[in-house]
Amino acid sequence: MAEKAKEIKTFKDPWTIIYYPLLTEKAISKVETENRLIFIVDRAANKKQIKWAIENALAAKVDKIQTTIDSKGRKKAFIKFAKGVNAVEIATRLGML
16 A cells, blocks of 8 residues: 655645634633744644744744644644743734733
8 A cells, every 4th residue: 555645735824824822712812921922823834844934933942842732623722922022012012912
């Protein structure tokens, strides 16, 4: 049996990966306490592609990314920023706060 080659999506614009920031009470509290932002992203994007998109779109160094699929079928990316990068400033620039 021939295996199907896994289709790899290529992205040229970071905003085709990043859909929008999540604006819930829990997400806003993570901005203030853990220096994290939560974004809804393209389901086909992997962590390396998400990191590239965040760093290019927001001009901020990313330390760690965790992803999960929620019950609505959306892919959430929990972005932890590097030391020296303030998530509150980024959230303010995006109009979240």
